[in-house]
Amino acid sequence: MHAAWSRASRWLPAAVLLALALLPAVLSPYLMDLTVKILISAIFALSLQLLVGTTGLVSLGHAAFLGIGAYVTVLASPQGEGASLGWLLPAAMAGAAAYALFVGALSLRTRGVYFIMVTLAFAQMAYFVFHDTKLAGGSDGLYLYVRPLLRLGDTTLLDLENKHQVYGLVLASLAFTWGLLALLLRSRFGHALQGIRVNEARMRAVGFRTYGYKLAAFVIAGALAGLAGALLAIQDGVVNPELLSWHESGAVLLMIILGGLGPLRGAIVGAVAFTLLKELFASEGLVGPLAAHWQMTLGFTIIAFVALLPRGIVGLRLRRGSA
Amino acid sequence: MDLATFLVQCLNAVQYGLLLFLVASGLTLIFGIMGVINLAHGSFYMIGAYLAFALAPYFVDQFVLMLLVGTLLAAVFGFVLEWLFFSFLYRREHLQQVLMTYALILVFEESRSLLLGNDVHGVQPPAWLAGSIALGELMSYPVYRLFASAACLAIAALLYLVVNRTRLGMMVRAGASNRDMVRGLGIDIRLLYRGVFAAGVALAALAGMIAAPMSSVYPGMGSSVLIVSFVIVVIGGIGSITGALVASLLVGFVDTFGKVFFAELSGIGIYLLMAVVLVWRPEGLMRRGH
């Protein structure tokens, strides 16, 4: 039974991808929007999984990179016409990566609780830059007037004013992120990161310069979060400073705990579960008067969950962990 | 900037710093002694402020009495909270503590929303503390702010004395570094932890009560004070009360004078300060091994 499931599960990611690709044909606009939201959250959660689940670095400031990716996308888009996606996406990722380099270089000088607090503080710093200054529209945020496009010569390959094409782009980005992380995890680099999580002292004792590895992971995670942010800006057409708030950082951390720390599918399962839970708790049709106070329901659920299911949903079918 | 303005800003900086110290000292004590990172610590400050708002009508000319009653209520609340919730967190990993206490913030915020609504409220300072005193010919300074500084300073001194000069303080400090020894002395460590936690909650709530007449009472006040407290603990070093005091005053000055000189970007001043400290001394200004 176990062996059969193993063989089947190798095809699972491809099957899921195919199913997702076909989904827009049957979804209502509302549900398609929700699905895109979930897919973007999945990319965001995957980026944090590299940091927390793989390397063991608990960051409470990851939303900063999401927000920077989103803002760069809007700020770099000209008012009158669509920017070229070919450089806009990399620019958003580069902007997020640059801040990640700064934050990572400093916060990795600390450990444990200090690290958690410092990452939170640096995210708050970025939040203030966007919230208090006029360069980025302040607390009202900014609009993306014309969405970017992808051109090759005279032909428009991707027109992101079209919702279906946005869906396609987001799905492709998720596949890219998943593929990249899967590749990284099975590489020497990925194995070293996991070694750092399990026993950093031993890693240093055998000769790994762990600071460099951790910083690289931090920057890659930041860049991928920036990708999610860029997609969010394209999807919503508007950005505001709350994208960098610690509630966003807390939410994405919750997602990977919910889904399961470590395995990539844990991030995806977590993103799906968390988004659906939030929709459930806030839906008057399902929970009636409690809907207005969905944060409290969410709070109690988290407490119960962390207390009872420390390994997350994925851990329910426990497999032996091995590198 | 003339001397009078400079003096006023210095007084503001000291007052803000001392108020932050009350909150940060609770946070650093709880972390230093019980090893728990508590994201909900800012909520206690918010609870204190809303408590002041709720109690004010019943304590119309008895401001100091209201502060005392409020502090006591907060301490009892902290005692019960530790017993029912926090005591289960001590053995958990930091990540789980982060999530559980984050969930607690959500619960507190919604509870406050249910009980007292989401409006911004003001709390009037008592008559004998309202008004201003003159500083030179052109400036005056609110008496209440002077009272706030004095009160925080008095509490800080009390805290220092208790932690460093009493048997209770010695037990608290010993409990941080050697739990088995403390148990061996026949002291119930669980009761000790409960007491420390209650004190931390009371300090934060008292800070909120004192702050209420100055900064008004609003929903987001817990979050902003929490993150600043984290910055203070990072700068001052975990577990160090002296470090928390030095860092709080530093933060008070950087933030206050930052607002004067760099209006738009003043919010990031304290984070730049933290960045500088991280480059120079990653373990905090007054390192205490933990």
Add this chain to the structure above:
Amino acid sequence: MSVLVQATALSRSFGGLAAVDAVSLDLRLGEVHAVIGTNGAGKSTLVNLLSGELPVTSGRIRFGDDDITGWSQPRRARAGIGRSYQRTTIFDSFSVHENCRLSAQAALQRPWQVWQSAQRCADSRTVAAEALQAAGLGDSADRIAGTLSHGQKRQLEIAMCLATRPRVLLLDEPLAGMGAEETERMLALLQSLKAGHAILLVEHDMDAVFRIADRITVMVNGAVIASDLPQRIREHPQVVLAYLGEAHA
């Protein structure tokens, strides 16, 4: 015999307390240099100073032609100084093979080659297999490290150290908690390693120490009170007084 590591007047203080006080010693190729002393004598701190985990307060360390006093631990490890820990420091959740393979990877780092699967890297796999074989764990390669017996975990400690192909071995109580049979196996292993390495051995098991050591340094309260051939240490009045008398009582 060539001196690989030369430590001169190493000191390390914590606050006012000198944990290691002006200790000098040499590690020579082909030799086991044992360090013995009562609990709290500073032996583990000395190992940490040599491995680079703790910076020295004063003193110098030379490794070959280099002054490595300021070198970080990873740098020293890559240069050829390996260590094993008193408290088992392995990757519990990984397989035994992966424990060694990852250790071997440290010397063969090419982190930018992300398209290559780590598990298929022939170079680290070969070195790991050799190290496991040398440490006697060849048959347990696929087991999860956390499921090994205590003695096997101590063997894995050594194997991981060997996987980095060091020239110097700093071994902190490798025999801790081992039964008679396991001790014999470990001593045989150390004997076989002597020829190609310089070994520092911190140990409490006096019989083992006297069997295998070529030189013994005795520490009390952070300072060296004697450093000589084993038979002379046995008769050294101060040592007998301070240490051996207690141990054999």
